[in-house]
Amino acid sequence: MNGTLFSQLATLGSSVVLLFGIVLLCRRSLHAYIEAFRWQSLVLAALIVAVGHFGRVPELYVVAVVFFALKGVFIPRYLERLAKRVGAERESQPYVNITSSLVIAALLVLLAYAVMRPVVLASQLPTRGGLPLAVGLIFIGLFILISRRKALTQIVGFLVLENGIALLAVLGSFGIPLIVELGVFLDLMMGFLVMQVFVYHIHGTFESIDVEQLNQLRH
Amino acid sequence: MQFVLLLFPSLLSALVAYLVRPYRVAVGWANACLSLVPLGAALAIAGSILSGNEALVFGPNDLLRADALSALLMTCVAAVATLALFFSPGLGGETLYDSAQLRRYHIFVNLFIFAMLLAVAANNVGIMWIAVEATTIFSAMIIPLALTKASVEASWKYILISSVGITLAFVGTVLAYFDFVALSGRAENALNWPVLLAAAPGLHPEVVRIAFVFILIGFGTKAGIAPMHTWLPDAHSEAPSSLSAMMSGVLLAVALYAITRWKVVVDAALGPAFSNQMLLLLGVFSVLVAAFSLVIQRNYKRMLAYSSIEHTGLICIGLGLGPLGVFAAFLHLACHTAAKSMLFILSGEVLHRYHSPDMERVSGLLKVMPWTGGLFMLGILAVVGLPPFGLFISEFALIRAGFADGRPVLMAAVLALIAVGFVALLRHSNRMLYGTPPREVIMGDIRGWRIAPLLVSMSVLLVLGLTLPAPLESLLHQVVKVVAK
Numbered sequence: 001m002n003g004t005l006f007s008q009l010a011t012l013g014s015s016v017v018l019l020f021g022i023v024l025l026c027r028r029s030l031h032a033y034i035e036a037f038r039w040q041s042l043v044l045a046a047l048i049v050a051v052g053h054f055g056r057v058p059e060l061y062v063v064a065v066v067f068f069a070l071k072g073v074f075i076p077r078y079l080e081r082l083a084k085r086v087g088a089e090r091e092s093q094p095y096v097n098i099t100s101s102l103v104i105a106a107l108l109v110l111l112a113y114a115v116m117r118p119v120v121l122a123s124q125l126p127t128r129g130g131l132p133l134a135v136g137l138i139f140i141g142l143f144i145l146i147s148r149r150k151a152l153t154q155i156v157g158f159l160v161l162e163n164g165i166a167l168l169a170v171l172g173s174f175g176i177p178l179i180v181e182l183g184v185f186l187d188l189m190m191g192f193l194v195m196q197v198f199v200y201h202i203h204g205t206f207e208s209i210d211v212e213q214l215n216q217l218r219h
Numbered sequence: 220m221q222f223v224l225l226l227f228p229s230l231l232s233a234l235v236a237y238l239v240r241p242y243r244v245a246v247g248w249a250n251a252c253l254s255l256v257p258l259g260a261a262l263a264i265a266g267s268i269l270s271g272n273e274a275l276v277f278g279p280n281d282l283l284r285a286d287a288l289s290a291l292l293m294t295c296v297a298a299v300a301t302l303a304l305f306f307s308p309g310l311g312g313e314t315l316y317d318s319a320q321l322r323r324y325h326i327f328v329n330l331f332i333f334a335m336l337l338a339v340a341a342n343n344v345g346i347m348w349i350a351v352e353a354t355t356i357f358s359a360m361i362i363p364l365a366l367t368k369a370s371v372e373a374s375w376k377y378i379l380i381s382s383v384g385i386t387l388a389f390v391g392t393v394l395a396y397f398d399f400v401a402l403s404g405r406a407e408n409a410l411n412w413p414v415l416l417a418a419a420p421g422l423h424p425e426v427v428r429i430a431f432v433f434i435l436i437g438f439g440t441k442a443g444i445a446p447m448h449t450w451l452p453d454a455h456s457e458a459p460s461s462l463s464a465m466m467s468g469v470l471l472a473v474a475l476y477a478i479t480r481w482k483v484v485v486d487a488a489l490g491p492a493f494s495n496q497m498l499l500l501l502g503v504f505s506v507l508v509a510a511f512s513l514v515i516q517r518n519y520k521r522m523l524a525y526s527s528i529e530h531t532g533l534i535c536i537g538l539g540l541g542p543l544g545v546f547a548a549f550l551h552l553a554c555h556t557a558a559k560s561m562l563f564i565l566s567g568e569v570l571h572r573y574h575s576p577d578m579e580r581v582s583g584l585l586k587v588m589p590w591t592g593g594l595f596m597l598g599i600l601a602v603v604g605l606p607p608f609g610l611f612i613s614e615f616a617l618i619r620a621g622f623a624d625g626r627p628v629l630m631a632a633v634l635a636l637i638a639v640g641f642v643a644l645l646r647h648s649n650r651m652l653y654g655t656p657p658r659e660v661i662m663g664d665i666r667g668w669r670i671a672p673l674l675v676s677m678s679v680l681l682v683l684g685l686t687l688p689a690p691l692e693s694l695l696h697q698v699v700k701v702v703a704k
Binding site: 057115116118119121122123124125135138142145151154158161162165168169172173174176177178179180183184186187190191194195197198201202204205206211214215216217 | 343345346348349352353355356359360363366367368369371372373374375376378379382383386387389390393394396397398400401405407408409410423425426429452453456457
């Protein structure tokens with residue numbers, strides 16, 4: 001009974017997390033991007049708690065708290081501030097328009113199911129239903145990254161990609177060893193801080209954060 | 220103890236650079252001298268392994284571990300770090316940077332060195348991943364030391380592409396880990412390399428195969444393997460030359476090291492055929508892309524960067540050719556490290572003198588800067604694989620390994636591509652070395668002690684070309700034992 005509840009909860013939770021990734025694709029304003037990312041992180045933090053409870057891995061509570069603080073509170077707030085400082089530009093003309101983006105997202109999720117089929121078949125975990133969704137989210141994060149042209153939205157794409165991996169790790173193995181997990185958070189935070197420094201640099205030297213202008217270097 | 224001496228000095232240097240404000244020349248000197256300690260520690264570790272220890276471990280849960288493979292890489296990283304720090308901006312003399320930029324440089328360059336050393340000393344493949352990711356972050360901070368459009372663009376591409384790539388490598392790590400958990404339960408040391416290796420034969424082949432594809436793409440991005448190499452020429456050409464020397468000389472090698480670690484685990488689970496095929500495919504493709512990109516280069520630092528991609532490709536090919544190939548690959552890695560770090564340092568001197576990275580604007584180098592020009596010429600002769608330099612021996616060994624492995628057609632193709640790169644590099648550098656110097660360029664050269672470290676690099680290349688010293692040979696044999704059983 002507990003087992004089925006757990007697996008249903010895991011699949012439901014990962015679907016919601018994936019859904020926020022797709023919601024991102026049909027938004028234009030930076031604010032909406034950040035908001036969707038914040039909600040995705042909050043749901044994911046809750047899911048980590050649930051997996052910790054049902055899987056009996058108390059370490060995951062620690063991970064969930066750090067995750068919540070970093071991705072649910074700190075990073076979204078910082079992103080908002082960054083957007084205000086560089087003048088929140090709308091993602092008005094992404095390289096791929098919204099309708100095609102949604103179709104591609106659907107295809108990417110299908111692809112994720114195909115890629116993860118052997119893994120799901122080999123697995124005995126109650127959470128295995130969510131694994132393809134996690135890989136789907138990773139693909140969608142990659143897609144946001146290559147199809148959007150503002151430096152800030154690219155950062156959000158990268159963060160979504162990171163969330164996809166966090167989801168994969170928590171579903172697949174109920175969390176990686178704590179020391180590695182903490183190191184990953186440290187890297188993520190430093191990486192994020194460096195990226196936001198670069199948004200200022202790009203804004204300062206190019207007077208816009210449209211990466212379309214980054215085309216000086218060829219061959 | 221050796222591990223403490225290996226890792227601690229770079230952290231200390233970063234701390235000193237952080238605390239002394241504004242930047243002073245003494246800090247640069249202190250950091251450069253301090254970097255000799257990790258070099259000594261790396262050599263001590265290598266010595267201890269040569270004297271019969273299979274591996275040294277250190278710390279709780281065997282956090283750090285060094286076998287022959289790590290010892291080789293540690294020595295390369297520490298040696299190039301020393302060379303680069305002695306040629307860093309801010310050691311006296313005229314400089315293009317202000318004191319805030321120099322301070323930033325010295326903080327992050329030492330953290331960068333620390334991350335590379337940690338990556339090759341870590342036992343846990345998760346920690347190894349964290350360290351490799353950290354190298355990206357730290358080096359991206361100092362690529363645009365002077366904020367220009369080109370350098371900001373280069374570092375944005377670098378940090379974005381490399382972070383994404385390396386994130387994919389993490390997917391692979393996680394996939395392998397959860398297959399391990401399914402097999403033998405949760406364990407704090409499950410990501411320790413020997414533990415993983417011991418469990419490998421029981422892992423699900425399908426899962427391991429997917430994991431390796433992610434890992435190869437991920438760390439391959441960092442290693443500059445085509446088609447994930449697009450950030451590399453930009454970043455290497457825009458970075459300060461001492462940083463380019465490290466990125467090209469050892470950062471690529473560290474990423475290849477990570478791939479090699481995983482290859483051993485994957486081979487234990489699947490047999491070597493799968494990983495060998497993947498490495499051969501990507502290796503040949505990298506050599507192909509690099510050879511033809513070399514032909515059209517106009518910027519000499521980009522030319523050196525593409526040459527690095529070519530050599531990364533060759534090392535991948537070697538890794539995919541069985542024990543003989545592995546031997547050749549790591550000999551090649553060591554020689555390339557010596558040659559390319561020297562060339563990038565020299566290119567920095569050329570840039571400083573001619574104020575242009577454009578090959579058209581550089582001529583008469585041998586007249587203007589006899590030492591720099593001469594060493595640059597010898598370095599180019601070395602990287603194109605001419606005798607009597609080390610890379611000739613390693614490329615020869617590599618091709619021979621290919622024939623021994625029964626792949627004559629592939630090797631013929633690789634030879635043809637090497638020839639394309641050979642012609643392109645020689646033609647470009649001839650134009651730089653000879654001819655009449657532009658009128659506005661002032662004669663002058665590196666002087667005094669600064670020649671000595673470069674002569675050391677040169678003599679390493681020469682010695683490796685004439686003979687294979689016994690300690691290195693036995694270290695390489697031990698590496699082969701670790702990598703290809």
